[in-house]
Amino acid sequence: MSEPEEELREDAAEKKKREKRSWRRKKEKREQDEEEQVEQEEQHSEGVVLRGIFKLGKKSHDVLLTRTRLTWTPIIPETPTAGEACAVQPGVLLLQDVFAVKVKRRRGAGQQSGGAVLGVALFCCRRRGRKLEEDTLQLHNASAEHTHAWYNTLSELIAGFSSRPRYVKVFINPSSHKKEAVHIYREHVAPLFKMADVRTDITVTERKGHALSVMKECKLDEYDGVVCVGGDGFVAELCHALVLRAQLDANSPENPVKSSLPLGIIPAGSTDVVSCSVHGVRDPVTAALHIVLGHLQDVDMCSFSSHDQLLRFGFSAMFGFGGQSLARAEKKRWMPSSRRREYALVKTLARLRPEDCQLSFLPAKRSTSEQADHRDQSPDLEAEQTWVTKQGLYLSISIMSIPCLSPHVPRGLAPNTSLANGSAALIAVGNTSRSEFIKHLKRYNSSSGQFSFSFVEAHTVSAVRIRPWSLPAAWSEEESEEEEEEKGDPKTTPIIQSEGAAFPWNMDGELVEIPNEVLVRVHQRLITLYGEEVEEVESNASCSCI
CATH class of the missing domain: 3.40.50.10330 (Probable inorganic polyphosphate/atp-NAD kinase; domain 1)
Incomplete structure (x- = not known):
């Protein structure tokens, strides 16, 4: 054997020894990491409840169950291949994301019950941003005793979520x-x-x-x-x-x-x-x-009342443009919903006019903890606060206790409002030209800027009172009047006023006609909804409002 061949063989042997040492170190580190993980779980009162071997796919895994999570790690043979020698991160599934556990069985065609045990299936959710999707984790083991022990324990732990x-x-x-x-x-x-x-x-x-x-x-x-x-x-x-x-x-x-x-x-x-x-x-x-x-989320609500008479509880109300456009849309219920909204929007913009009213509001307190102690403010407490009162012409006034997100307005009509801070957003749009008002509406499609107009005011409030000074228009005008306006001079068409006429309001998408002043109060955490508060919504949706 020549010297070069001997050197090559020695190099190969040395390389093999180095690979074995590297694999041994990685194995020891992996075992150490697993031991540390178990110790950490035990330190947090999450000791291992069950431990067993299941197949996930075609590979056997070491599966650990604690009271809060399920972890699984591939079992690597004594002499692993090069790909298996690298460190393996264990899979983790939180039990809070599991909503059902079932025993998997092999059944023949038409067989409704029984069958050979195949293992346990965990039905859970996975998150893609704000979206939740259904997912399944399959744990395969043919032992009926082993499978039922895991099924019973998992079912008991999941039932513990009250x-x-x-x-x-x-x-x-x-x-x-x-x-x-x-x-x-x-x-x-x-x-x-x-x-x-x-x-x-x-x-x-x-x-x-x-x-x-x-x-x-x-x-x-x-x-x-x-x-x-x-x-x-x-x-x-x-x-x-x-x-x-x-x-x-x-x-x-x-x-x-x-x-x-x-x-x-x-x-x-x-x-x-x-x-x-x-x-x-x-x-x-x-x-x-x-x-x-x-998943539970406490949410603020508003009470809407007129002359001390409760009208309803809700989350949002729009006076002026929002109410007028909804009133026109309701007259065209025979149209498809998208066409009806577009018609009402264009028609209301064409006949855009302000309402003369007195707007009063109570600025919200800064301290949310203080609001929590006074969830429902009494009239005496409100009397101690200072109402801010303004008189003028307004094209639109909106009060919203939630952000009011939608596919059309992905950032929300009230982007600075959260679900449970004890306050509402008051957005008052003063009298301006039609073109400037449309620019304001279009800004809702962007991340900011809808409130940066001189005629737009935005306040954080705990109560609002709107007292119209002008007489209410009758919003049940005949189609012939609208056609006449479309044909000729709109100045020749008077605003029809009749006994019992009222101002249209858009309250949570429902048309409510009220002839008098309206008082809106915010009540913190008045209702609990299934869901989670949205901190920031990532969306590429475009606004189709205009």
């Missing part, structure tokens, strides 16, 4: 938007409820106010939550019903009372601003997963 509902009252509005609410519930929501063993009592509403009448009579103590499938108007009706029912049960007709039952919102409307504000996306699967996982 906020998860077991029995819910479901209201479906079949008339919402494109009349898809029943289909959305059956296709996207019902299968998840069945998988999570959530029992349901379903009411398909037949008329406006049907859900409110049912809520006043039904035995709410039987349920863990209420679910509504519909648009913003339907959501507001259910929220209003829950608070009224809480007042009735507490024998407190004067003061709002927080409902003991949370409300889940499955979006099935045209804008779904409440659902978007608490979920971040307009997606029925995301909404259903928030419900089955028991």
Whole structure:
């Protein structure tokens, strides 16, 4: 053997020794990391509950179960290949993201029960930004005893999440938007409820106010939550019903009372601003997963009253342009919803005119902790604060206690408002030209700038009072009058005033006509919704308002 060949063989042997030493060091480090992970879990009172071997895919894994998580690490043979020698990061699944556990079995065609045990399936959710998606983790093991021990333990741990509902009252509005609410519930929501063993009592509403009448009579103590499938108007009706029912049960007709039952919102409307504000996306699967996982979010609400008479509870109200455009849209219910909105928007812009009114508001306190101690401010407490009063012509006045996100306005109509800070956004748009007003509306499509006009005021408030000075116009004018205006001089068409006429308001997407002043009060954390607060929504949606 020549000297070069001997040197090559020695180099190969030395290289093999170095690879073995490297693999041994990596193995020792991996074992050390696993031991440290177990020690950390035990230090946090999360000691290993179960440990076993399962196959994930085609590879065997060492699976550890604690009270909060499941971790799995591939089992590497004594003499691993080059690819297996590298350090392996264990997989992790938090039990808070698991909503169902099932035993997997092999069954023949037509076989409804029994079958050989194959392992355990964990049904969970995975997050893609604000969107939640259904996912499944398959743990394969043919031992029936081993599988059932894991199934029973996992089921017990998952049942320990007390906020998860077991029995819910479901209201479906079949008339919402494109009349898809029943289909959305059956296709996207019902299968998840069945998988999570959530029992349901379903009411398909037949008329406006049907859900409110049912809520006043039904035995709410039987349920863990209420679910509504519909648009913003339907959501507001259910929220209003829950608070009224809480007042009735507490024998407190004067003061709002927080409902003991949370409300889940499955979006099935045209804008779904409440659902978007608490979920971040307009997606029925995301909404259903928030419900089955028991994600709870306290949310502020407003009370709307006139002359000491409660009108309703809700989240937003628009006076002026918002109310006028909705009033025109309601007259064209025979049109498709998108066309109806476009028609009302263009028509209201064409006949744009301000309302003469007195605007008064209470600036919100800076300290949220102080607000929490005075969740429902009494009239005496309000009297001690200083009302700011202004008189003038306003094209639009909006009050919103939530951000009011939607696919059309991805940053929200009130982007600086959170869900539970005890305040609302007051946005008052003074009299200006039509072109400047349109520029203001278009700015809602961008990240900022909609409030940077001299005629726009934005305030953070705890109460608002709007007192119109001009007489209300009758918003039920005939089509012939609109056609006459389109043909000729609009100055020749008078504003028709009649007995019983009222100003149109847009309250949570519902038309409410009120002839007198309106008082709006913010009530902190008045209702609990299934969802999570949206801190920042990343969206490429474009605004189709203009």
